[in-house]
Amino acid sequence: MEVTLGFMGIIFAIGVVLSHNPMRAVIFMGAFSITMATYYYAMGAPDVAMAEATLGAVFTTFIYVVAMKHRGSIKVAYIRKEPFFFKTNNGFAGSEYHLLKRFADKNAMHLEITRIAEIPSHKDLQTDRSFQFDIICGGLKDSLSLPGYTPLPYHLRGFAIYVKTDSEDIYESLEDFLVGDVNEEY
């Protein structure tokens, strides 16, 4: 009994380390906790077994599952312009991309990136449904007028990221982010 449980524990522990999908690793960890709880019980330590079962298998799993998920996504439209925002062989690069990426990571959000060919015209922005973005960027000057969007200047003088005026949540937190820690670093 004890030997079987011990081996199961080892197998689950290896599963945690080797699984590429974080969610699978969490499930393996829950299984490991249950196995260990049974093991402790078999060894005559019901107190420890109870703590391991409730904390390890239920509470920690719940916290990990909630902590891992993305809260939502930010729709970003970019105009290809080096070195601000461009696509490379393995993903995106550029100063504005890294800025937004850090902002998204900090807020546990996911970037949904679309490429647009040129600066959208007033007519497109007002009528076309496919031009519904939270952020438009890619080396844009801060003097452009895009209806419905507000420029957010950042550390590079003369350039700005355009944020949709409706999405106040993103606007305020991005403003705090740009004013706060980023400017101090540069």
Add this chain to the structure above:
Amino acid sequence: MKNIRLISVLLFGIFISMLLVSAETISYVQPDNVTGAVKDTGAINVIAAYYLGYRLFDTLFEILVFTVAVQGVVYLLGHIPTLEQHKPMREKAIIIYTDLIFGASLITGMYIAVAGHISAGGGFVGGIVGATGAVLVFLTMPMEDIENEFNHKYMAIWEAVILITIFILALIPILKGMSPMENFLPLGTPGHIISGGIIPIVDTLIGIKVLIGAVTIAQTFIKHRGVF
């Protein structure tokens, strides 16, 4: 708020200084065998006899560590903007099921905490068992209801009150001329629910405290990260 901080700092200072003053009288006793432990503390669960009897000093700071962890979670997650839309599961079957489980798990948790000195368990495990039921209920409730029913402010106050109560319970023996953290209540008959002096009281308090802390952690996570 400032006053609370001042009072807590003062209380903690008094606690530490009293400990330092009476450091020589703290007795690091150890029982010869299991029968000795039951005789000394009145608790037939020797684990409880150890962590709330002989080594209450360690347990006090363990509770403090838990409090700091809860505060850390609340502080660090507070920077992430709250979720606009919290999408709970609103299916009738799930709601009824989780409500039933919530009551059952609260009662089970409190039983485990209160009876920690006569059977396996204790405050820490009991609190977490109760909190597990609360977590299930969180999955089905809208955020406003959660915030109304499990109010952050009151929970923080109760947590602090319980922490201070446990520290005071550990200090009362000094007034009676014993060394601090000694069991100052009558031990009673081992095996009865009312026995073991302060052990069941401290166990219950720890249970409530851990319940509140764990619920706060779960609530903060759901508030700032959402469910699924």
